Amino acid sequence: HVKLMMGGSYTGGKDWTKTADDIDKCFKIYHFKQGESIIHCCDNTYILDPEKVYFINGHAITKQECRQKMSLDWLHFIPESIYLDHILRTFACVYSFDASQLSSFLHIFEKIKYYFDEKLSESERGILRLEVQSLIQYLIAQILKQFGNEIVEKDDQFKRLQPAMEYINNHYRSG
Numbered sequence: 001h002v003k004l005m006m007g008g009s010y011t012g013g014k015d016w017t018k019t020a021d022d023i024d025k026c027f028k029i030y031h032f033k034q035g036e037s038i039i040h041c042c043d044n045t046y047i048l049d050p051e052k053v054y055f056i057n058g059h060a061i062t063k064q065e066c067r068q069k070m071s072l073d074w075l076h077f078i079p080e081s082i083y084l085d086h087i088l089r090t091f092a093c094v095y096s097f098d099a100s101q102l103s104s105f106l107h108i109f110e111k112i113k114y115y116f117d118e119k120l121s122e123s124e125r126g127i128l129r130l131e132v133q134s135l136i137q138y139l140i141a142q143i144l145k146q147f148g149n150e151i152v153e154k155d156d157q158f159k160r161l162q163p164a165m166e167y168i169n170n171h172y173r174s175g
Contacts, residue, residue, distance in 0.1 A: 035070030
């Protein structure tokens with residue numbers, strides 16, 4: 001599961017250009033609809049193009065810029081599992097998917113702005129939360145398919161700590 005932080009639609013330009021700060025310390029899903037922008041991270045530069053959906057490791061971003069006008073739908077989230085957060089941070093900075101691959105999920109972006117404005121009923125919010133969880137899990141699964149087991153297997157030191165991390169993750173609220 002993930003904690004949804006923020007989401008919505010954005011249309012703008014040069015005002016989006018900035019050096020990364022604390023608000024970027026999350027994972028992001030962008031459905032890029034129009035224009036072009038650039039993400040700098042992991043010593044690489046990624047150009048975000050229209051009609052793509054991007055999974056972005058915000059922890060690795062150093063700068064983002066837009067030279068012209070752009071339009072995108074966006075969602076920021078944080079994994080509730082410490083282990084999943086750790087695994088996602090080992091991914092490359094940016095993964096792209098053709099929007100046509102995700103056609104059954106694109107309606108989520110149209111509704112997400114209402115989720116955070118609390119304009120949806122509680123049952124509508126619950127259904128949308130499940131749909132967002134499904135989208136995130138689908139994207140993570142697609143990324144993991146590229147790696148097979150190598151990400152999980154190469155991290156022996158973290159794997160030894162995993163039972164303790166899971167205990168903490170499952171019981172930290174119980175005081």
